[in-house]
Amino acid sequence: MGSPRMTLQTQLVLRALLEEPAKQRYGLELCALAGLPSGTIYPILARLEQAGWTESTWEDPAVHEEAGRPRRRFYRITEDGAERARLALARAYRARKKPLPGWAAAHPVGDGEVS
Amino acid sequence: MSCGHTTPLPISLPSSSPTRRPRWHEGQTRRSGDPYLTHCLAVARIVADVGMPPTVVCAALLHDVIEDTLCPPGRLAGQFGLTVAQLVADVSTVDLRAIPPDAAPRSAQPPHSEAVLVIRLADRLHNMRTIEFVAAAKQYGKARETIEVFAPMARAAGLADVSRELHNLSAAVLQSAPTAYAVTTRLLALLTLLLPGTQRARWRQEWQAELAALPTRRTCACFTLRVLLSTPHLSLTLRRPVCQEPRR
Structure with a gap:
């Protein structure tokens, strides 16, 4: 299984997923955590899932029916994914030779791309 | 009621009521981000504007206190009287469709059911005025x-x-x-x-x-x-x- 390209956005998403690795989160929640605009995260989530770094499941029907809303898709980083993500983030960090700009994503997209 | 968002109501209320109303809604906000109290005041204003007497306006001010806060119902009766307490309790529980609408001209002391109906309508009216903040x-x-x-x-x-x-x-x-x-x-x-x-x-x-x-x-x-x-x-x-x- 390959590894996703470590764009700046991917790194922010991975950091969000690693914050509480056991916790399941839905897309909008991850966008907020990663500091990315809502609606932009899905290609990254799809790529991470394809690579086996994350897994996703539908919300328990009892929960969303009780809340009276459509069911959510939840994402969680896998054990293997967490390990590989930490290594990849460390590599990206070293390659940049400076810390990530934080959660605000204030830097232009692609600024921190490392292949 | 010591809150910076109060607007004077166009009537004088019983001395027992709003100025000494405890801050049960303190810290609560509307979906718009406004303090919850702004909703209570708006509902009371609508109720006052349709000519309801001060006890009903007072109940309108307090209409969500039992439903949405930890205020014990007995305390409401003790502080504002049984009429107001009963109105507040019924506004939260009575099925609107069970109230017979009465188109009779406003009397000085409207029947209990009419007062409940007016508060519920005023509540909905303000909720509709602020519907843009709802999902x-x-x-x-x-x-x-x-x-x-x-x-x-x-x-x-x-x-x-x-x-x-x-x-x-x-x-x-x-x-x-x-x-x-x-x-x-x-x-x-x-x-x-x-x-x-x-x-x-x-x-x-x-x-x-x-x-x-x-x-x-x-x-x-x-x-x-x-x-x-x-x-x-x-x-x-x-x-x-x-x-x-x-x-x-």
């Missing part, structure tokens, strides 16, 4: 209920102005919200056609759930636009294997 998916249901139940009840109770405003506010939502919400939902469904066939249902459902969590039409529109811009990328991602990382 887009819920606006439609609220507007339908208002136009089908509340507006006719207001008309039957002789509150023509309230009925008209309820009707107009609901009609505006029903004319625009379904279009806005339906267009957004349809657009997202159309976007999934760019994705591999086996993946379409999953993403359509996922985006619909995200859309339902967004609070305003504007945030829904921004979300849809960003999904639209990122869907070609998502489509490519789903159709090709993950890029191999060079071995180090």
Whole structure:
């Protein structure tokens, strides 16, 4: 299984997923955590899932029916994914030779791309 | 009631009431971000404007205290009297459809059921005035209920102005919200056609759930636009294997 390209956005998403690795989160929640605009995260989530770094499941029907809303898709980083993500983030960090700009994503997209 | 958002009401209330009202709603906010108290005051103002006496206006001020705060009902009766306490209790519990509308001219002391009805209508009227802050998916249901139940009840109770405003506010939502919400939902469904066939249902459902969590039409529109811009990328991602990382 390959590894996703470590764009700046991917790194922010991975950091969000690693914050509480056991916790399941839905897309909008991850966008907020990663500091990315809502609606932009899905290609990254799809790529991470394809690579086996994350897994996703539908919300328990009892929960969303009780809340009276459509069911959510939840994402969680896998054990293997967490390990590989930490290594990849460390590599990206070293390659940049400076810390990530934080959660605000204030830097232009692609600024921190490392292949 | 020591809060910076108070607006003087156009009547004088019993000395026992609002100025000494405890801060039960303190810290609570409306979806708009306004302090919850602004809703209580607006409802009381509507009730006062239709000519209800001070006890009913007082009950309107307190109408959510039992339902939405930890205030014990007994305390309300002790501080504001049994009439006000009973009105507040009934506003929270009585089924609106069970109240017989009475179009008789306003009397100095309206029947209990009429007072309950007026407070419920005023509550709905202010909620409809601030409907823009409600999640887009819920606006439609609220507007339908208002136009089908509340507006006719207001008309039957002789509150023509309230009925008209309820009707107009609901009609505006029903004319625009379904279009806005339906267009957004349809657009997202159309976007999934760019994705591999086996993946379409999953993403359509996922985006619909995200859309339902967004609070305003504007945030829904921004979300849809960003999904639209990122869907070609998502489509490519789903159709090709993950890029191999060079071995180090």
